[in-house]
Amino acid sequence: MDQQRHTQKQLDHNDKHSSQKTLTHLALESHGAKVCTYSSFYSFKEEAIYSIDTCRTGGFTERGELEVTSIKDSSREKNFEVVYSPALTDDPSTHKASCSCTMFERTGILCRHIIWIFSANGMKTIPDDYVVNRWAKEYLQLRMFNCNGEGTDNMKIIDEKQIAMSIIWSEVHQTVGLL
Incomplete structure (x- = not known):
């Protein structure tokens, strides 16, 4: 893996x-x-x-x-x-x-x-x-999660703070999934 x-x-x-x-x-x-x-x-x-x-x-x-x-x-x-x-x-x-x-x-x-x-x-x-x-190059393979913990497949997030928070939440969800 x-x-x-x-x-x-x-x-x-x-x-x-x-x-x-x-x-x-x-x-x-x-x-x-x-x-x-x-x-x-x-x-x-x-x-x-x-x-x-x-x-x-x-x-x-x-x-x-x-x-x-x-x-x-x-x-x-x-x-x-x-x-x-x-x-x-x-x-x-x-x-x-x-x-x-x-x-x-x-x-x-x-x-x-x-x-x-x-x-x-x-x-x-x-x-x-x-x-x-x-x-497509721009499409991320991993599912993104927004700050509320809801999954989102929409990658057209404009605000950079939202993008950073979404990446952090995605990593949190992936880590919890591994546990």
């Missing part, structure tokens, strides 16, 4: 104080390096590389406000259908996409087909809906 805690602390330290090296020109990959943990970024980076190397447009149709694109994936020798909903505003966080390969739904990491569509539409950042908490 001590070895696992030590390894987890090392990984958390790496995630907070460094970022991964990117291999492509994609702005989405650069953004992924900033927001994803080391382990999840390896998978994301692989998908970003494959999106450039193996994905091509196979056709395009519109269904109302939705854009449906058939993506030819030469590495899998299949066609995948990506349903894309462009934002009605300039805010890229409102863009939505889903792919018939269902990789994002299964793993929480964007597939090469959605990365290709987002890149083709000029997106420079990954929408917030596609940065899953378990793969």
Whole structure:
């Protein structure tokens, strides 16, 4: 258990104080390096590389406000259908996409087909809906407790005194749990 805690602390330290090296020109990959943990970024980076190397447009149709694109994936020798909903505003966080390969739904990491569509539409950042908490650098693995001893999963605490008190209470709860 001590070895696992030590390894987890090392990984958390790496995630907070460094970022991964990117291999492509994609702005989405650069953004992924900033927001994803080391382990999840390896998978994301692989998908970003494959999106450039193996994905091509196979056709395009519109269904109302939705854009449906058939993506030819030469590495899998299949066609995948990506349903894309462009934002009605300039805010890229409102863009939505889903792919018939269902990789994002299964793993929480964007597939090469959605990365290709987002890149083709000029997106420079990954929408917030596609940065899953378990793969995000900013999400703490340990449950936080506030000053009242209540558990909280909301990490958007602004006051630094509250953060310090929450960390202290979390350590108290963990110590009591070990006893």
